Ligand SMILES: NC(=O)c1ccc[n+]([C@@H]2O[C@H](COP(=O)([O-])OP(=O)(O)OC[C@H]3O[C@@H](n4cnc5c(N)ncnc54)[C@H](O)[C@@H]3O)[C@@H](O)[C@H]2O)c1
């Protein structure tokens with residue numbers, strides 16, 4: 001194994017602060033070297049109790065701070081392109097939260113910049129690939145015992161959406177997870193998307209089209225439907241059922257605890273992703289640290305990040321028009337594997 005990684009964490013909000021805690025206390029082989037956030041107080045709060053960590057308001061200054069050998073990007077999606085390109089220019093390995101870059105033109109620039117280096121530097125934070133239930137479903141589908149997958153039925157519910165969350169973000173932020181999970185589980189690209197909008201929930205903020213129903217088509221003719229509902233109010237629920245020629249398999253219901261008292265039994269429902277996917281984030285970051293120290297890059301690639309952006313962008317166009325939109329992606333550079341690897 002190589003040296004202990006010195007990680008620059010860009011963004012100290014919900015995810016950044018959680019990753020700082022994880023790097024400090026959960027994973028081995030890495031330390032937080034520096035944190036950057038334009039909101040300095042937030043950066044300082046996130047590193048309270050840690051020693052030898054510098055803080056910056058400028059993310060690029062953080063990349064050049066002493067002891068930095070790797071980068072974890074947890075700033076908002078629109079800031080990712082600049083940070084990724086700066087990390088590539090410095091040949092720094094990087095774990096970048098999803099979406100890699102929300103718009104497909106920017107995502108293409110990032111993927112092409114990495115491909116031009118001739119080697120991978122980036123892992124994209126599609127953490128569901130590290131979730132125990134998703135891993136079991138992937139192994140089952142790859143094993144072939146259920147036969148050819150015909151459909152995936154997916155549910156993605158959040159208790160509430162953060163301020164500033166737009167109708168497009170239900171697709172390019174929330175459903176980006178299903179886009180990646182479907183490509184990975186089925187080992188295929190998504191080729192077309194149709195978005196339908198029911199009458200919005202009265203709980204949705206004014207003007208937000210929530211929930212939405214998203215239908216993807218794949219290369220082999222499988223269908224993937226997603227109910228995305230980000231102000232459901234009642235829990236963080238992520239489910240997926242694969243329907244195959246010889247059987248079906250469902251995940252997303254087994255991770256809770258059932259509490260029984262004399263008044264009856266009650267099943268606990270996670271309230272957010274930090275609870276539901278805690279183990280997945282731990283495994284994701286540990287896998288990134290381990291691979292980086294071996295001099296490798298594994299996990300979801302810049303191609304996967306680009307594919308998610310291009311599919312999501314087609315989805316946003318369908319959301320606007322109600323029409324089915326075909327996905328038109330650039331060719332996949334040889335540096336990157338087909339989906340599902
Ligand atoms: N994998 C997941 O399940 C998951 C969950 C939540 C969020 N995310 C992703 O993580 C990222 C951050 O989301 P969040 O919920 O933590 O947002 P947040 O708003 O809580 O935090 C973002 C932080 O980044 C800071 N920031 C803004 N511009 C910056 C820049 N250029 N450089 C550095 N920091 C900057 C902000 O001041 C803020 O403190 C997003 O890409 C989001 O999609 C992923």
Ligand SMILES: O[C@H]1[C@H](O)[C@@H](O)[C@H](O)[C@@H](O)[C@H]1O
Nearest residue numbers: 098158173174175177230273
């Ligand atoms: O950024 C978050 C995050 O990616 C969560 O995993 C998802 O459930 C939310 O919908 C999204 O807003």
